[in-house]
Amino acid sequence: xxxxxxxxxxxxxxxxxxxxxxxxxxxxxxxxxxxxxxxxxxxxxxxxxxxxxxxxxxxxxxxxxxxxxxxxxxxxxxxxxxxxxxxxxxxxxxxxxxxxxxxxxxxxxxxxxxxx
Amino acid sequence: xxxxxxxxxxxxxxxxxxxxxxxxxxxxxxxxxxxxxxxxxxxxxxxxxxxxxxxxxxxxxxxxxxxxxxxxxxxxxxxxxxxxxxxxxxxxxxxxxxxxxxxxxxxxxxxxx
Numbered sequence: 001x002x003x004x005x006x007x008x009x010x011x012x013x014x015x016x017x018x019x020x021x022x023x024x025x026x027x028x029x030x031x032x033x034x035x036x037x038x039x040x041x042x043x044x045x046x047x048x049x050x051x052x053x054x055x056x057x058x059x060x061x062x063x064x065x066x067x068x069x070x071x072x073x074x075x076x077x078x079x080x081x082x083x084x085x086x087x088x089x090x091x092x093x094x095x096x097x098x099x100x101x102x103x104x105x106x107x108x109x110x111x112x113x114x115x116x
Numbered sequence: 117x118x119x120x121x122x123x124x125x126x127x128x129x130x131x132x133x134x135x136x137x138x139x140x141x142x143x144x145x146x147x148x149x150x151x152x153x154x155x156x157x158x159x160x161x162x163x164x165x166x167x168x169x170x171x172x173x174x175x176x177x178x179x180x181x182x183x184x185x186x187x188x189x190x191x192x193x194x195x196x197x198x199x200x201x202x203x204x205x206x207x208x209x210x211x212x213x214x215x216x217x218x219x220x221x222x223x224x225x226x227x228x229x
Binding site: 003056092106 | 122216222
């Protein structure tokens with residue numbers, strides 16, 4: 001079974017631009033979560049989607065948004081990029097069928113975004 | 117508000133010895149805990165998990181211990197191998213809560229040959 005895939009793997013943007021990142025979960029997984037990883041900050045939760053609905057949201061400004069499609073694939077968008085948005089963006093999927101909140105999340109390789 | 121804390125940013129251990137990575141949490145609603153390992157330029161890889169109904173879970177060289185009264189969990193790696201050198205994250209979630217997983221800031225483990 002294929003793992004979580006994320007595209008693109010690397011991205012360079014300039015301040016003020018916007019960016020869209022894509023995530024394809026493991027087949028059959030219905031929950032997709034997004035995280036931002038910066039040095040010293042660990043993984044900061046952005047949001048979680050389940051059945052095309054945002055189920056949870058972290059403490060990030062409204063410039064960060066996402067969506068999930070009917071095939072569970074998800075995208076996240078960051079508008080008006082700032083230098084501080086440079087980070088590794090990770091997507092994770094879980095089955096979320098029997099024990100929501102108690103199932104393992106499987107991560108993709110991440111998209112490294114550099115904002116100049 | 118860091119609900120999951122890994123107070124040791126780094127740890128060095130000799131090959132063959134035991135590695136102990138610690139994690140503390142503040143939210144008593146957390147009832148499921150996971151450990152992930154992360155190599156540079158890769159996404160985190162799931163290692164082991166534990167439910168709050170247990171106090172120990174073992175998988176090969178990896179054992180996780182949970183002390184609910186102290187709100188503390190630890191990951192033991194025995195014996196440590198050079199390939200274990202990575203950043204280790206603990207994560208917690210509450211089944212009755214909002215389904216999101218809260219991660220610690222990570223501990224960088226270096227196993228010396």
